[in-house]
Amino acid sequence: MALRGFALVGLALFASLVSPTQAQELSSDQVAAGRKFAQMVCGACHVVTSRPDESPLLRPPAPSFAVLAQRPSLTEKSLRELLSSNHRNLGPAEAMPNPRLVDYQIDELVAYFMALKAAK
Numbered sequence: 001m002a003l004r005g006f007a008l009v010g011l012a013l014f015a016s017l018v019s020p021t022q023a024q025e026l027s028s029d030q031v032a033a034g035r036k037f038a039q040m041v042c043g044a045c046h047v048v049t050s051r052p053d054e055s056p057l058l059r060p061p062a063p064s065f066a067v068l069a070q071r072p073s074l075t076e077k078s079l080r081e082l083l084s085s086n087h088r089n090l091g092p093a094e095a096m097p098n099p100r101l102v103d104y105q106i107d108e109l110v111a112y113f114m115a116l117k118a119a120k
């Protein structure tokens with residue numbers, strides 16, 4: 001029992017040592033904000049999280065973010081370009097409109113996508 005408690009303290013210590021470096025790359029606030037924003041704005045077409053009850057409003061649904069995030073072609077740079085320019089010509093039916101986002105929204109979405117990519 002005492003040993004287990006010790007291991008837990010060790011883990012907590014380790015986590016506190018590791019997290020500051022990660023925080024520099026990706027703030028978890030940004031990831032959470034990106035997820036929330038994506039659910040509101042992108043969720044009409046894309047499955048944003050992997051909640052089993054989630055189903056986009058529009059048909060046919062666009063690929064889920066989990067699938068898109070694993071595409072090798074999706075990088076931080078490509079995503080920024082996509083989200084900051086007019087991409088009406090995306091997809092088979094040119095179905096994805098220009099989302100007209102401002103910088104902080106793009107930052108949050110990029111943070112969320114990078115977290116999805118890393119979560120594999």
Ligand code: HEC
Nearest residue numbers: 038041042044045062063068090091092095096097099109
């Ligand atoms: C009106 C429907 C619609 C909305 C809203 C929408 N998308 Fe899309 N999105 C699509 C379609 C359709 C595709 C094309 C899928 C394909 O490649 O076959 C797509 C593709 C993408 C891709 C892949 C691009 C690539 O290079 O393959 C990304 C990333 C993406 N969307 C992100 C977003 C984000 C982030 C939002 C919210 C800001 C969003 N989408 C909102 C319909 C939509």
